[in-house]
Amino acid sequence: MPLALLKYALGLGERRRHFPAPQPLKKRYDVLVIGAGGHGLACAYHLAKDHAITKVAVLDKGYLGGGNTARNTTIVRANYLTEEGTAFYKESLKLFENLSSELDINTMYSKRGHLTLAHTDAALRTARWRAGVNKHLGVRSEVVGRAELRKLCPQLNLSCEVRFPVLGALYHAPGAIARHDAVAWGYARAAYRRGVDILQNTEVTGVVVEKGRVVGVKTSRGTIAADKVLQAVAGHSSLLANKLGFRLPIRTVPLQACVSQPYQPFLDPIVVSGSLHVYISQSARGEFVMGGATDPCELYNTRSTLEFKEQLMMHILELFPQLAGANLLRQWAGLADMTPDFSPVMGKTPIRNYYIDAGWGTWGFKATPVCGKRMAECIATDTTPALLKPFALSRFENFALVGEKGAASVGH
Amino acid sequence: MKLMPCPVHGERNIAEFVCKGPVLSMPSATHGSPQLWARYLFLAENKAGIIDEWWLHTASGMWFVARRDTTCDEILQTWSIEAYRKERRKKQKTTAQR
Numbered sequence: 001m002p003l004a005l006l007k008y009a010l011g012l013g014e015r016r017r018h019f020p021a022p023q024p025l026k027k028r029y030d031v032l033v034i035g036a037g038g039h040g041l042a043c044a045y046h047l048a049k050d051h052a053i054t055k056v057a058v059l060d061k062g063y064l065g066g067g068n069t070a071r072n073t074t075i076v077r078a079n080y081l082t083e084e085g086t087a088f089y090k091e092s093l094k095l096f097e098n099l100s101s102e103l104d105i106n107t108m109y110s111k112r113g114h115l116t117l118a119h120t121d122a123a124l125r126t127a128r129w130r131a132g133v134n135k136h137l138g139v140r141s142e143v144v145g146r147a148e149l150r151k152l153c154p155q156l157n158l159s160c161e162v163r164f165p166v167l168g169a170l171y172h173a174p175g176a177i178a179r180h181d182a183v184a185w186g187y188a189r190a191a192y193r194r195g196v197d198i199l200q201n202t203e204v205t206g207v208v209v210e211k212g213r214v215v216g217v218k219t220s221r222g223t224i225a226a227d228k229v230l231q232a233v234a235g236h237s238s239l240l241a242n243k244l245g246f247r248l249p250i251r252t253v254p255l256q257a258c259v260s261q262p263y264q265p266f267l268d269p270i271v272v273s274g275s276l277h278v279y280i281s282q283s284a285r286g287e288f289v290m291g292g293a294t295d296p297c298e299l300y301n302t303r304s305t306l307e308f309k310e311q312l313m314m315h316i317l318e319l320f321p322q323l324a325g326a327n328l329l330r331q332w333a334g335l336a337d338m339t340p341d342f343s344p345v346m347g348k349t350p351i352r353n354y355y356i357d358a359g360w361g362t363w364g365f366k367a368t369p370v371c372g373k374r375m376a377e378c379i380a381t382d383t384t385p386a387l388l389k390p391f392a393l394s395r396f397e398n399f400a401l402v403g404e405k406g407a408a409s410v411g412h
Numbered sequence: 413m414k415l416m417p418c419p420v421h422g423e424r425n426i427a428e429f430v431c432k433g434p435v436l437s438m439p440s441a442t443h444g445s446p447q448l449w450a451r452y453l454f455l456a457e458n459k460a461g462i463i464d465e466w467w468l469h470t471a472s473g474m475w476f477v478a479r480r481d482t483t484c485d486e487i488l489q490t491w492s493i494e495a496y497r498k499e500r501r502k503k504q505k506t507t508a509q510r
Contacts, residue, residue, distance in 0.1 A: 238456070238457070238458035238459075239458075239460055242457065242458075242459075247451065247455035247456065247457065248455065248456075248458070249454040249455055249456065250456060250458050251433075251456055251458055252458055252460075296430065296431055297431035297465070297480075298431075298433075298434075298458065298463070298482050299482050299483075299485050300460040300482055300483050301482075301483060301484060301485055303485070305414075306413075307414075307426075307427065340453070340454050396450050396454040396455060397446070397447060397450045399446070399450065
């Protein structure tokens with residue numbers, strides 16, 4: 001037994017805090033980040049590390065990493081369909097690969113390979129299209145047939161005696177899973193070590209704007225002045241933006257997911273079917289992490305429904321009949337900010353020095369590192385980096401949508 | 413099983429219905445500016461609270477309006493299109509009189 005553990009058990013060792021104790025509010029900061037999820041914390045970290053801006057505070061109405069960061073299904077991949085999307089997520093994948101050493105925390109990043117199953121000729125055609133775009137941009141993706149699929153995932157039911165037989169798949173070798181909590185905690189700790197304040201249980205009740213320019217925020221613990229403010233409050237983006245008088249291209253719908261009890265290692269790759277609205281992977285703990293389609297209408301509620309489970313399990317059992325006896329352990333929902341073109345909204349807003357990071361629908365976790373890095377650049381230099389330009393809020397008024405059909409949980 | 417009080421068919425399984433988004437007034441096809449159209453098409457209010465929505469009963473192809481609370485998913489009231497129009501006109505009249 002490690003000595004530290006023994007000391008701790010006997011009550012002799014010092015209790016090391018992962019995070020700072022609650023701090024008193026300061027009067028002003030250079031940058032305030034609203035929302036202590038992965039994105040907000042990553043941005044604060046990169047502001048301090050890359051741009052030497054350390055008078056930064058991250059505010060959250062709850063606890064850090066307690067929102068959608070804790071509710072996603074932890075898949076990391078870059079096999080998107082549009083050039084804009086693929087380039088963006090490619091950089092994220094690269095950052096994710098080195099994240100454990102960069103943040104000095106085990107993110108349990110595990111490269112598994114990612115299979116997007118095709119059950120129709122149309123889906124196979126889209127897979128070829130995605131593979132083409134990916135290869136062109138240097139992302140490893142290829143279309144595989146049934147024979148290769150049998151080798152890559154022997155557990156998969158390739159029988160033709162099912163409602164939707166599998167014809168082939170898009171195989172994305174770098175597809176991975178990571179521990180979402182560790183990503184948020186790692187960024188929080190690394191940011192804190194560089195001087196960033198993390199203010200949990202501090203709800204933002206309003207934003208102070210003077211002459212079209214943001215000057216501070218009102219919180220449940222008093223008003224704080226700031227030169228620049230970033231909004232990164234997935235699931236509540238529209239509500240905050242509406243308070244400021246501008247609208248976002250977002251409909252908020254719940255996305256439900258669940259995990260089974262832990263089982264012995266059984267499934268190596270991540271398996272996704274767009275047509276069946278299913279994705280499944282096995283975590284390092286042995287739990288099957290499963291998710292399906294978003295709920296059918298707008299809702300600000302994280303309740304779980306029987307309809308979701310019925311539909312999801314019907315399809316999962318068609319792909320993996322071996323799981324018929326598996327027990328569900330937990331189920332939950334997150335609020336997904338769906339945009340009309342299945343792409344995020346990042347960069348400047350109609351209010352000066354007020355930046356936005358929103359519209360992360362079902363594709364937010366995998367973008368955490370790149371979004372933090374590039375949003376920090378955007379805030380520090382007040383210019384939109386090339387990688388973020390296609391995702392500006394103004395694209396909707398200019399009718400220049402991105403049209404990302406490689407997103408998860410959406411029918412295409 | 414969640415039930416939808418359909419104005420024509422009565423209470424039915426909600427799986428028979430599709431939500432078609434909030435009731436919005438469409439900009440004029442000839443006079444509406446691009447900004448108005450962008451707002452109508454993309455920039456949603458996305459309100460947390462009570463909204464009126466279009467719903468479709470897929471089995472019969474019938475459209476109607478339902479009032480729903482987007483914080484708890486409770487369906488508060490439903491109308492046939494005619495009844496909803498009548499109600500709106502009445503409301504507009506009373507607000508105009510004020």
